[in-house]
Amino acid sequence: MAKQEIIAMILAGGQGSRLGVLTDFIAKPAVPFGSRYRIIDFPLSNCMNSGIETVGVLTQYQPLELNSYIGNGHSWDLDRNNGGTYILPPYLSQEGNDWYKGTANAIYQNIPFIDGFQPSYVLILSGDHIYKMDYAAMVAHHIEKKAGATIAVIEVPWSEAPRFGIMDTDEHDRVIEFQEKPEQPKNNLASMGVYCFSWEVLREVLILDENDPGSKNDFGGDVIPGMIERGLDVFTWHFDGYWKDVGTVGSLWESNMDLLKEPSAINLRDRSWPVYSKNPQRPSHYFGPKAVVNNIAVTDGAEIFGEVENSIVGYNVIVEEGAVVRDSLLMPGACVKKGAVLTRCIVGMNTIIEEDVRATPDEPGDAFMSPLCEDDITVIAPGLVIRKGARIAGNSMVGPGHAKTHPDRVAESPNQVRREMELC
């Protein structure tokens, strides 16, 4: 393998359990976002646009969809002869390697992979944030400061600081203390989960961490605090721009809606910094003669014959005449039939909403209610059929399990597998 100055490692093995049924069968980074993207398109595109062409993607939880989505990396121009994308699942070995125990352990297990490229710097990225960042600028700052580790931070309102990992710094951007979700924050600089390390330093730290029986082998919880404690050079790099963790139902919905509310914030139309994605190769989208559309984002293969307002419409979605969709996310391949009314819904891939279904916050009943849902947002899992005339209240989370408990309202889609194949 040829030497690479910088390589990136994307942590894409997380389950994203707070997204509930949306991640039952796929890893969080593979969850659809913004009509035509998956979450992982953002870090992958950032790498490409920053000139980083060697990217390891660490997978663990439900990797099938993610693996087939990334493929050989061609969609991001990451099918390189030198470098490119590498899917890195956990593996067994003589020393008894096992599942990735934590984020740091995942990188530890891949030390031989990284060594192969003899990089000077390694970026550690998480696969579940929506943002556009020039990693090259961050690495330049890292070099200038002669840092061992550089942590990208973003200013958050003081009131929200207790929700984040907070970096307290001196006037030279050196980190003096790391506080995980502090009640009394000493600063308002939140860690974005984007780290740049000098490989020599990180390699050593990872081995120490692995040999520490008390460690949970986590970057945020163990490795970074350990480095600060030992007085290693840890600096912050300030990012200001759009950044959102889409780990919860509420934040996933909100971040999608941001594309409509303030399209300039993430600015997907910037041709100098394109966000790449795998293309479904379908015809352009179509608005029927009686369609009423207002404030929506929509992409290839979608056909809208009904009314859609304030919504994000994925590829190959069909909204039939007489259906009404408001404030919702329709993920790729979803179908909303005649007379159905959806408000504040997230409809998973290839799910069929049959005729006259009503899923709106004003419907009574709590059969599908879930603590993961808030603000009247309802989540309907991928690959389901919501039966004709079914009623679903706000804050519901409808999953494949309900096909057994509520067969009158929910069924599993019979052609799910076939349609998935088409979409890939």
Added chain:
Amino acid sequence: MLTDAMGLILADNRRIQLGALNQPRALAAVPFAGRFRIIDFTLSNMVNCGIKRIGVVALTRYKSLMDHVGTGSWWDLDRMRQGLYLIPPYINPVTRAPDRTDAQGIIDYVESGDQKYVFISASDYVSNVHYRPLLDSHKASGADMSVYYARDGKKESALSLAIETDEDSRITGLMVDFPYSASELNAFGLLVIEKDLLIRILTEMMARGIADFSILGLLQLYDRFNIRAVEHKGLLFRIYDIRSYFEASMSMLDDEIRRGLFSHDRPIYTKVKNEAPCIVSPESGHVDNVLSSDGCVIMGEVKNSVLFRGCVIGRNARVTNSVLFQDVQISEGVVLDHVIVDKNSVIKMGGRLLGQPGYPIVIGKNSIV
């Protein structure tokens, strides 16, 4: 899977003029249906039939075509063995004029392939067509060449290749662009021939000093060779002038036609642009019966129209019965009816362009109106 066949696409047709639309680009590179080019259909048809070696013969203005097809990766034609071959014209290094050796590039391409059959396609039609029936019929009949036809001879007013056939479907007569043709059998640009015979014909052509290689030229040999005609019954859109182009574009608004042409089983592939999703903004007017594409921002009213990738429709603008190519900008308050606007053009504030059904106004590439 047609593993024993290669493809040959003729990107130009000297008989066809689409005015401002194919002035800057080869016919095959003319945009169609929101995000495609005419050649996408032929390339995808070939690939979907299992053809993995495809030559594209360009005559002039092929920059746009080469940009579009690139390495062929969008059609999975970026291969170590086989794949996509661009065959540009040769220029004589001494006279600097196009050389009589025009056909030599085609001969070299055909000769170096292992396949027995060559499918030759023109770029004057759009269809999702299966090649297998043509080849099966060709093999069964023992013909020298076999060509597809459709029964639209009477309907087509302009360019046509009306054929007469005997009871074995062998071509016995050919009328070119004859408006009073008695035959409704109208050949179109898709023909299969054995490699060795094609090389023989091409070599003879060169020896006789005939520079133009076309489907028509091959069909004109019907009295020397056994050429069979095979009916194609599926969707077919012939592109031979502005009017037919416009009508074919508008028929993409029909659900049945669109779903038939862009079937899930046999997708039509094209170059990927990575544009943002299309946004229909809160201040937009009615948007109905519209095929629009990624990267568009619709703030005005749009009806019965096709928008290519990256079009911007300003506030209070009214676009009806029109086709807007990539990155066209329609400013505030503009009114367009029956207009084709080519790539990158800008219609500035207050503009009113009203064409007539059947006679759309055409605004050339990079124009500012």
